[in-house]
Amino acid sequence: MQIFLETDRLTLRRFTEADEDNLFELNGDPEVMRFLNGGRPTPRDEIRNEVLPAFLGYYERFDGFGFWAAVERFTGQFLGWFHFRPREDGEIELGYRLRRSAWGKGYATEGSRALIRKGFTELGVERVVAETMAVNLGSRRVMEKSGLTFVRTFHQDWPDLIEGSEHGEVEYALTRADWQGANFCQGGSE
Template identity: 80%
Template structure:
């Protein structure tokens, strides 16, 4: 197991092909997929393709990509985080943060803990200048995680292709945090 990052309660590691069943189970939960595609499960063939894309990130972008997250004490698969160049096109120093966790892991602070650790690693070790994250405006749980991780609302916009998802008429929100703002917050806490 190639460990990428550890927190008090979590281990973030590289994905392997052996994670296929973990991802299939995660993406089969309608509540997990609710704000992504309206709750439809991801077919196994797509999961296999996702794993290959995840593995490709490790080769193309050092320190960036998709990371399986496990509970440190039990080793139980909880879901994943991504910390990668934006899908909408790379911008120098700007990285997109994302996460997808099992419903049983919700409300325990895991998403915030992992997000904060990735942001810290990005700013300190990876040369990141700005972190962004997006979710549907109505996804209040994900928005709270972004806020607890230090990101602030940057904009609201509409994206094509979300028509089938309940609440899509309210749009998508983008949250952001710059390295300068993060450093300022750190100095204020000390």
């Protein structure tokens, strides 16, 4: 197991082909997928032939960036994943997808803060961005607790209509300078 990062409660490690079942279960929960595609489960062959190969491909193309399996340190239970990856415009995007059983326990904030810290202190990142549907209040709260601030609301065309999409998407961001000036870089609490 190649550990990328550890926090008080999480281990973020590289995905392997053995994670197919974990991703299938995660992407099979309608509530987990609600703000992504309206709640449709991802077929196993799509996990095997598209999702997992895309995750694994990041490790070869981008040193220090990509998708990371989130595992509870003390139980070894797969909780979901985080991504910290370059977008087409060169900015670094933060994202996460966790099992419902992990919601509301601070895991998303803990993992996000750790990735942001690593990005600013070790990977030369200057700005981190994150996006979600405007109506996804849980994800927006994680972004705020991780130090990101609201930038804008925007609308984009999606192939499938998702409940709440008429309210648009929101973008949050955090610069290295703002992070250094805040309590987050000293490990401040929520």
